[in-house]
């Protein structure tokens with residue numbers, strides 16, 4: 001069936017439904033003749049829209065960066081209206097590039113924890129969104145308890161990273177009636193459909209949801225002084241959520257929503273217990289599927305919801321969260337000006353055989369897992385007159401690899417599973433030099449799949465599973481194909497020397 005015929009059939013069906021000439025059939029039947037899925041990825045640095053076909057292949061995409069707003073040291077904000085306009089623009093552009101096919105379902109994935117308020121009457125943001133990297137709440141954390149106060153209920157250490165302290169800060173600084181609160185998924189769902197909803201993976205990052213009940217927890221709401229009425233309802237990651245009421249996707253259901261790191265877990269087809277992936281974007285995030293029971297961490301990892309298919313139990317994950325990965329490459333570009341594009345970091349780093357004795361620990365947001373030290377500040381150590389910008393570029397790539405090693409070794413200890421292969425994805429995996437360094441630092445094989453856009457792929461999978469585009473998880477697993485593998489090229493002695501140099505530099509970040 002041609003795309004034009006798809007569009008015609010869909011238009012007729014929608015017209016009939018709108019005029020109530022036919023009763024509304026269940027979702028899969030209504031959409032059975034359509035086979036394209038749109039996924040929107042609202043990331044930390046940019047918003048993207050991808051159109052996928054039913055083989056899970058990319059048909060078209062579009063992307064727009066938004067401003068990173070740094071009003072003070074440690075503060076990071078986004079303009080939610082700028083993001084909304086970008087999302088509308090990339091959706092229109094991606095659909096145009098794809099030839100405006102009939103779309104069966106929409107999936108949304110997003111930067112997690114970033115928290116905002118908006119006015120329920122005007123639908124306008126109230127102030128800027130506070131981004132996950134923002135550390136402005138560091139000085140008030142102790143008012144709520146110690147690092148483990150909410151760990152049993154939420155799986156999370158008390159840290160500036162998660163939404164609850166950010167939400168409290170917003171409510172204290174923007175006195176307003178008719179407030180709605182949410183993360184980026186909720187904002188987009190609300191703007192696209194008028195429904196106030198979030199999925200269970202995003203809710204699991206707020207520090208307000210109980211990991212066992214999968215609902216807002218009265219004792220957590222009371223601890224942070226949050227009124228449940230301003231929060232969205234929590235829905236499964238894959239299942240019908242609401243129909244879009246505006247723009248070129250009008251009439252299409254949003255049927256998949258996940259936080260971006262959980263979406264990547266799905267996009268990498270990590271559906272079985274013990275399967276893991278690491279996504280390298282602004283930050284880096286290693287997630288291990290632990291099955292239908294949450295596994296508590298005693299050494300600084302985060303317990304989180306991996307995904308939930310409608311009508312099924314939630315699948316949990318252990319996560320090692322690294323705040324700064326590609327963000328350090330952006331810092332070399334935007335703040336130091338030693339490169340003019342992110343990709344240039346690789347040419348520069350490849351010009352030298354090693355880091356010349358210099359180490360960068362980019363504790364821009366303090367240190368996340370496994371340290372959880374909001375008071376840590378970044379260091380460049382080992383500087384001598386010998387060090388050039390090429391050594392700095394190499395040290396920047398090594399910083400990501402060492403931070404991932406730190407969380408991977410804790411994960412191996414806690415899960416009892418020795419890592420044999422690391423599945424990687426995300427924008428920064430365009431750097432093949434990084435992936436070789438990662439294999440060397442970890443001493444294990446690194447594997448990159450053919451589709452590195454696993455975040456949007458996972459959101460598309462969630463939406464397509466809910467609408468009958470794909471019947472089950474094994475069908476999705478069959479789409480996964482390896483693109484390239486990197487083997488360790490250094491010996492244990494070199495690895496241990498590099499790890500010791502890194503550990504010494506990490507100590508210097510702590511006051």
Ligand SMILES: Nc1ncnc2c1ncn2[C@@H]1O[C@H](COP(=O)(O)OP(=O)(O)O)[C@@H](O)[C@H]1O
Pocket residue numbers: 043044045046280281282283325326327328329330342343344345346426427428429430431
């Ligand atoms: N060729 C490259 N080499 C190294 N880093 C890169 C390269 N291309 C992009 N990056 C980094 O990857 C990040 C973008 O990845 P992406 O997955 O789009 O991030 P996000 O989802 O966090 O917005 C940026 O921080 C950028 O600096």
Ligand SMILES: O=P(O)(O)OC[C@H](O)CO
Pocket residue numbers: 042043044045110111112113132259260261281282283
């Ligand atoms: O936007 P990304 O890909 O850097 O992901 C950010 C994470 O969701 C933060 O938890």
